[in-house]
Amino acid sequence: MGLLFKRDFHDEFGAWALGFIPYGGIDFGEIVGVAQAVGDGDDSAFYEAWVAAGDRFKTEATDTLTKGRQAVARDLFLKASECYATAKHPIFGFPVDPRLVEAFRKQTAAFDQAMALSKTPVTPIRIPFEKGSLPAYFIPAVDYPDSVRPLLILTNGYDGTITDMYFASAVAAIHRGYHCLLFDGPGQGELLIEQGIPLRPDWETVVSAVIDVAVTLPLVDVARIAISGWSLGGYLAPRAASGDERIAACIADPGVPSLADGFRQMVINLMGASPEAVANLGTMDQHLLDQVWDFITNNRKLSWSIVQRGFWVNGTKDLRAYLASLELYTMTGRESLIRCPTLLTMAQHDSLSSAANVFYDSLTCPKTLLRFSADRGAGDHCEMKNRTLLNRCVLDWLDDVFGTTAITH
Structure with a gap:
């Protein structure tokens, strides 16, 4: 499949929406229409085209609601x-753009x-955390809105949002009989964008606060609480499971044992550095650090990922501090x-999943490694071109672990 958007950088963000189509996201023709509106334009054109599409849907929703069609308006x-979530990806970073x-x-x-228009209305909740609170949503299983059921806690990655996580994972889960709890933690969504609170490696501290609230919810089966993380969440979810025994099952998509190791390997492969030279990224030789900086800043995707996004999310001001922070994110x-x-x-062409098999070998708990291949359209990051396959396999596994049965249609 060729590019939908003319620029590779834009296509990576815009084509992400394809994975949401089966779960109520905008349809293929709408994505093509946005891509055509962006054309050869820059990041501002990308932003404006997606916001215009969002405004159009919002107007249609409001008009539909005045006619009493709540279910249609909800969609x-x-x-x-x-x-709106897609629009801001290319401008995501620091200094914070007011448009973001x-x-x-x-x-x-x-x-x-x-959420307020759902058949069982969903209202935002706040989870007490340290001196503030985390925004969250408890979304009940579609066929069990008033029943005690297993809970799936969903945790995001670097620049993902609750909206992304809803389409990518929650819709499939609530239709399989699982209640879902979605939240923003430090370095994510509201906490980052509105409050400037950076990411932290001790995700068990964050998730324990989430579970403290979850176990008080009357519909939650406290013996069957699972956590699932995608993208960077593939590190965050296992980290949480390593620190809170109330978690009865853990899903990491992909399995990520370390943030520093992937970067370390990139420097070895691209710069010819020795393993000793990058044993600790935060203390690498200045000359090598300068080489790495030049390589990053001359690559649009890496510059966005690390300088624009990574520095902000990790709460760092320069490359050395950022690399030092990566060393803290380890299992x-x-x-x-x-x-x-x-x-x-472990997806075939996803560089973030390259150490999933090593991570798997290091685990001593009951464990499963699922490989996803390109010939099924699931070989890329988070299996986004065949998210239905990923969700089916993951939820089948969780059903088996929890002995879950659900209404089938």
């Missing part, structure tokens, strides 16, 4: 939220309107602390 508000904040607020408002020495059944995914 349209969700599509609007998706468009505007799109995030419009995204959140549209998502809240959609080394914590593998045996995971006691619950754990599922790791």
Whole structure:
């Protein structure tokens, strides 16, 4: 399949929406229409085209709601939220662009309107955390809105949002009989964009606060609480499971044992550096660091990922500090602390999943490694071109672990 968007950088973000189509996201023709509106344009053109699509869906939703068609309006508000979420990706970073904040607020408002129009209305909740709180949504299973059921806690990655996570994972799960709890932690969504709170490696501290609230919810089967993380969440979810025994199952998509190791290998492969030279990224030789900096800043995707996005999310000001922070995100020495059944995914062409098999070998808990291949359209990051396959396999595994049965249609 060729590019939908003319620029590779834009296509990576815009084509992400393809994975949401089966779960109520905007349809293929709408994505093509946005791509045509962007054309050869820059990041501003990308932003404006997606926001315009979001505004169009929002207007349609509002008009539909005045006619009493709540279910249709809900679907349209969700599509609007998706468009606003997609719009801000290329401008995501520090210094914070006012358009980023505007799109995030419009995204959140549209998502809240959609949730309020659900057959069983969903209202945002706040999870007490340290001196503040985390935004969250408890979304009940479609066929069990009033029943005690297993809970799936979903945790995001670097620049993902609750809207993305809803389409990517929650829709499939709530239709399989699982209640879902979605939240923003430090370095994500509201906490980053509105409050400037950076990411932290001790995700078990964050998720324990989430579970403290989850176990008080009357519909949650406290003996069957699972956590699932995608992208960077493939590190965050296992890290949480290593520190809270109330987690009864863990899913990492993909399995990520370390953030530094992937970067370390890139420097070895591209710069010809010795393993000793990059044993600790934060203390590498200045000459090598300068070479790495030149390589990053001359690559649009890497510059966005690391300088624009990574520095901001990790709360760092320069490359050395950023690389030093990566060393803190590691499961080394914590593998045996995971006691619950754990599922790791490994997609064929996803560089983030390159160490999933090594991570798998290090685990001492009941474990499963699922490989996804390009010939099934699932070989890329987070299996986004065949998310239905990923969700089916993951939820089948979770059904087996929890002995879950659900209504089938």
